[in-house]
Amino acid sequence: MSQSTPVTKASHVVLVDGSGYIFRAFHALPPLTRKRDGLPIGAVAGFCNMLFKMLKDQKDDSRPTHFAVIFDKGSITFRNDIYDLYKANRSETPEDLIPQFPLTRDATRAFGAPAIELEGFEADDLIATYARQAEALGARVTILSSDKDLMQLVSDRVSMLDPMKNRHIGPKEVEEKFGVSPDKVIDVQSLAGDSVDNVPGVPGIGVKTAALLLGEYGDLETLLDRAGEIKQKGRREKLLQHADMARVSKELVTLKTDVAVDVALEDLGVTDPDVEVLFDFLEEMGFRTLTARVRQALGDGQSDGIRADDTAVDTQGAFVSPATRGTYPNTVFDPTRYECVQTEDRLIHWIRRGFEVGVVAVDLETDGLDSRAANLVGVCLAVDDNEACYVPLAHKGEGDLLGEGVPDQIPMARALELLEPLLHDPAVLKIGQNFKYDLGVFLRHDLYPAPYDDTMLISYALDNGINSHGMDALSETHFGHSPVPFKEIAGTGKNQKTFDMIGLEDATRYASEDADVTLRLWKFLKPKLAAGHVTRVYESIDRDMPHVVAKMENEGIKVDRAELSRLSALFSQKMAGLEAEAHELAEGPFNLGSPKQIGEILFDKMGLPGGKKTKTGAWQTGVEILEDLADNGEALPRTILNWRQFSKLKSTYTDALQAQINPGTNRVHTSFSLAATTTGRLSSSDPNLQNIPIRTEEGRKIRDAFIAEPGHLLVAADYSQIELRLLAHMADLPTMKQAFADGVDIHALTASEMFGVKLDAMTPDIRRQAKAINFGIIYGISAFGLANNTGVDRSTAAEFIKTYFEKFPGIRAYMEATKAEAKELGYVSNLFGRKCHIPGIRERNPQRRAFAERQAINAPIQGTAADIMRRAMTRMPDAIHGVEGARMLLQVHDELVFEVPEGREDALIAVVKQAMEHAHEPAIHLSVPIDVEAQAAKNWNDAH
């Protein structure tokens, strides 16, 4: 055990926050039980690994001279006398953790370290006491914890180490977190409060504001004394009103540094553990791997460091996807070998190399991010590791004088002419990363590269839900190599250069590296498709998306600027009226756009009931809260809601959309992301055309502005209830399948099954509830969520769910099987075999695990629908080929929008319906019919 060793300047005192560590280890590590009897020991295992690492795996200069593990004792401390609600919001300690508390103390002693605790004090107070004592003697102190409450102790001699992330926390890190130096941390916490410990603080003041105020006034007392001088009214009143709370909070967060400890600091001197005791303990726990490591460390005096032991790594290993295993053999990048191609001869040489190898990475550089507005600036090719070139085509001079210093470049038309045979050769595979972008640019130069592979989509098929699929992220994940950031060569902010302004040396280094990385990613990832059983997903669903979607983006959709402008004016007018009304009701002006001010007016000033706080301590003022208040007869909340609706419509749609209209064509071009979602859906941005209003009458007006060219019509084709149909098929629900086969209103059917109401006696209200339940099922229903959404109470919602499970018995089996699959494999698959990785599925935290389970239930349904849509889209060019002048413009998850010359709309609808309704075939067979509804009109609103 410990020995008495004086603490001096040369000492290194290591204090472990034992209680903090156990809780974190318990939640972070997979559940692990002792084989013999099922005793839960996961946290103990993590704890032992940490102790061993701390004691043995240290460099000589950081090895502890004094060491102790400190624990909380009891849950009532002196702080409860100050504030009876202190830590009152803590939930019960998990059942599986309770038996592990005494075991961690045993473990501590087995490692020869003192386990220290004292009735009436938290571990933090004991740590503070020892730390300050040691500091006063000039020693160095390391606190093993990530608890922010301990950060007030940090100084130039006292630092913290997060034992799970191995992250060092010094004065700099504390300042990053709190915005003030460590000696002001207490003051910040007193103001900001802490929801975890239920420290009240001053409402409405968070860490950021607290730091700001302290920066101005120095310390808490000064600030409270001079609070009357604060300019911002809200803050001033808060501080004046809650000064006492701040003072109480200060007492709560200030750690005691003068606890009368019963083990003296110098008695914490490190000794070697009693080997026999240690091995007995490890064997008792069944930690075989750790036993072996300890033996090895004691035997040869060297340790290879502790990796997580036994089960921890194995179970986590299940989440490592095929693609993330291993690295590409050559991860050395040599920019000196990249060539800048400025002559036809050299370009011909590179093209010849491309034909020889048959696989060429192609990357285009442009002067913007929007592939339609951007101009081609250069082309990049890679044919092998480190063998890449950059062909500048439209670089300007580095100086700003006209024509001054413009580099020699092959004329663009000539270069593209030379490249064309390579790009179109069916025997040469082109590789791109997010090739949709490059294809869009090529399209405008009348080039159609084929065949091609897209590394972003390969990664998406392999790893969705795990990595993101951008090039930099992929390079870092698989090669441990960070490509040159664009910012580094182009600068940032408004002085950021576009690519044509960048010098050839930098441009060559940057662009060639992109192509080089892309080619290596392809070599590394492509073979993994087969191993991951996702070849079919990639080949038959994703591979053709880039050129199909590039074409759609290029087409854009026509938007009537005058109509939008008219609506903007209309909405402005409405807002002005509502604003005046709101200010009158509030008896004073305020910013209607500020949720913070609204909360303060409704709940502080007017004192309305039903206020809830967000996790940051601000009042919630979302629709649901305001609706409730309005239902109670309050006028102001309704006015605010109405104002918000018009504000949203104006700012997000009628104003923003006008700015996005391409002046040449009067069309708007969105960008679809093919690899942004975990389920397989697309997303749309710049602008997002997948969330144009439709649910309210006012909002729908915006769709009037989406129009067809003169002499043309828009056609909107929607999958009808596709997710419910897929649910009926996947969960094998005979009643529901029959209803779909018969063309019955599915929500009415559900209602009649659940509530025993005949179809012809259906009321809209009952049907609406049934509809909510149907959606709930798809989202991985919970009683809480359903109650929220239908307005019934929680027990009624639970009854609904129970009835649903009884009436549609396949549901429960589907849900359980899906959760089990996710738990076993770490991912779920949709009907086409697309995987959706669910990283949280083995979370210890019940809430987060429940969230993961709902994701697991939803992903196959949403994802199968998404993939049916993808297949329909890739088949669409062929399908509509016979309808002259027809073009596909937009996708909105279950809807496709086309434009067609007037008179050909019926022909188009026929082929589109056919393609969409059979898109899943022959890959899968469904036991429900798929139904598509399509309509033609002059504008998007009327096409529904």
Place this chain on the structure above:
DNA sequence: GTAATCACG
């Protein structure tokens, strides 16, 4: 840059 809010399927 983050949080809150709200638009869509």
Place this chain on the structure above:
DNA sequence: GACGTACGTGATTACG
């Protein structure tokens, strides 16, 4: 110690 409850997205504004 951390979650704060239906799935999947993106854009805007306030606030600092």
